[in-house]
Amino acid sequence: MLSSSHSYQVANIHSKQPWFVLSAEKYATNLTTENPVISHFYSFEVGKSQAPTTAIPDGCVDLLFDCNSDSPMGLVCGTTLEATEVAFNQDHRYFGMRFVPGFIPDFIEISAPELTNKQCNIVDVVLNSQDLVEQIISASSFQEQVQIAKQFMRGKQGRKPTNLTHQVAAKICHEKGNIQVQDLETFTGYCSRTLQRQFRADLGLTPKAFCRAIRCQSAIYDINHLDKVAFSDLAFNLGFSDQSHFLREFKKLVSATPLEYQNRVKQKTYLDRIQCY
Known part of the structure; x- marks a missing residue:
C-alpha cells in the first residue's frame, strides 16, 4: 500500500462525475480511509431509457465494471480533457473504483499519455484481471464489491513519478x-x-x-x-x-x-x- 505522502489531497474533495449521479436511477458511494490512493468506490444503476450522459475532467484513473451477467466487462478509464459524451448500457449496474487525482497504479500496463482520454478493456492492460472481473460481477452487493476491490488493492503500488x-x-x-x-x-x-x-x-x-x-x-x-x-x-x-x-x-x-x-x-x-x- 502506498503511503499517504505519495497521494495528493484536493481540499478533501472526492472528485465525482456529477452527470453520472444526476442521470442514474440509483447512485451509491463508499469513502474509504484504509488506502490513501483510493478516492472512493461507487455504484450506479442505469435506467431502461437513459440517454447518453457526460464525463468531465477530474484528473483521475478509474476501474469501472459493467455488472450485467450476460455481458460483463471491466474498463480502465483515464481522465477526459473536456466534457465528453459517454453511453452506458441501459438497465445495467456499474461498479467503480476511483483513484485520487494524479495517481496511476503500477499494475496497468499502458503508458500515462496513452491512458488519457481513453478507455481500455481491463483484461488487455492488467495481467490476470479476469478473476477480478468475475468476482466483482458475481458479488451480491455493493458492500461486497468494495471488499473485493480493497482486497485486490492490498500490496499494490503506484507508479513512482519523479x-x-x-x-x-x-x-x-x-x-x-x-x-x-x-x-x-x-x-x-x-x-x-x-x-x-x-x-x-x-x-x-x-x-x-x-x-x-x-x-x-x-x-x-x-x-x-x-x-x-x-x-x-x-x-x-x-x-x-x-x-x-x-x-x-x-x-x-x-x-x-x-x-x-x-x-x-x-x-x-x-x-x-x-x-x-
Missing part, C-alpha cells in the same frame, strides 16, 4: 488548480518545457491540463455543496481574470453554464441522490 512531478501535482492540488505555469517555474526552479515534458511522461497530462481538471472539480464541488454561490466570487477564488472567462471554461469542461448546472443540481437534489456507505 520528485518534480510529485511536487508539482501536490502544489496544484493544494491550490485547487489556481496556479499558473510561471508560478510553477518559480516554485520548482525548472523551466516550463521541462515541467511539461516530465509531468506528461509521468501523469499523461500537461500541468495546465491537470490544473484545469482540479479547478473544474473545485468549482462543481462548491456549487454542489453551498446553498448560495456567487459566480463572480467563485471565478475570482479560482483565479479567473474575469467572470466571462470562467463561464466559457466551465461550459467547455462541464457542458453547461454554471447557472444551468446549479439549476440541475438543485432540481435533482444532488446530495440526496447519493447513498453513502
Whole structure:
C-alpha cells in the first residue's frame, strides 16, 4: 500500500462525475480511509431509457465494471480533457473504483499519455484481471464489491513519478488548480518545457491540463455543496481574470453554464441522490 505522502489531497474533495449521479436511477458511494490512493468506490444503476450522459475532467484513473451477467466487462478509464459524451448500457449496474487525482497504479500496463482520454478493456492492460472481473460481477452487493476491490488493492503500488512531478501535482492540488505555469517555474526552479515534458511522461497530462481538471472539480464541488454561490466570487477564488472567462471554461469542461448546472443540481437534489456507505 502506498503511503499517504505519495497521494495528493484536493481540499478533501472526492472528485465525482456529477452527470453520472444526476442521470442514474440509483447512485451509491463508499469513502474509504484504509488506502490513501483510493478516492472512493461507487455504484450506479442505469435506467431502461437513459440517454447518453457526460464525463468531465477530474484528473483521475478509474476501474469501472459493467455488472450485467450476460455481458460483463471491466474498463480502465483515464481522465477526459473536456466534457465528453459517454453511453452506458441501459438497465445495467456499474461498479467503480476511483483513484485520487494524479495517481496511476503500477499494475496497468499502458503508458500515462496513452491512458488519457481513453478507455481500455481491463483484461488487455492488467495481467490476470479476469478473476477480478468475475468476482466483482458475481458479488451480491455493493458492500461486497468494495471488499473485493480493497482486497485486490492490498500490496499494490503506484507508479513512482519523479520528485518534480510529485511536487508539482501536490502544489496544484493544494491550490485547487489556481496556479499558473510561471508560478510553477518559480516554485520548482525548472523551466516550463521541462515541467511539461516530465509531468506528461509521468501523469499523461500537461500541468495546465491537470490544473484545469482540479479547478473544474473545485468549482462543481462548491456549487454542489453551498446553498448560495456567487459566480463572480467563485471565478475570482479560482483565479479567473474575469467572470466571462470562467463561464466559457466551465461550459467547455462541464457542458453547461454554471447557472444551468446549479439549476440541475438543485432540481435533482444532488446530495440526496447519493447513498453513502
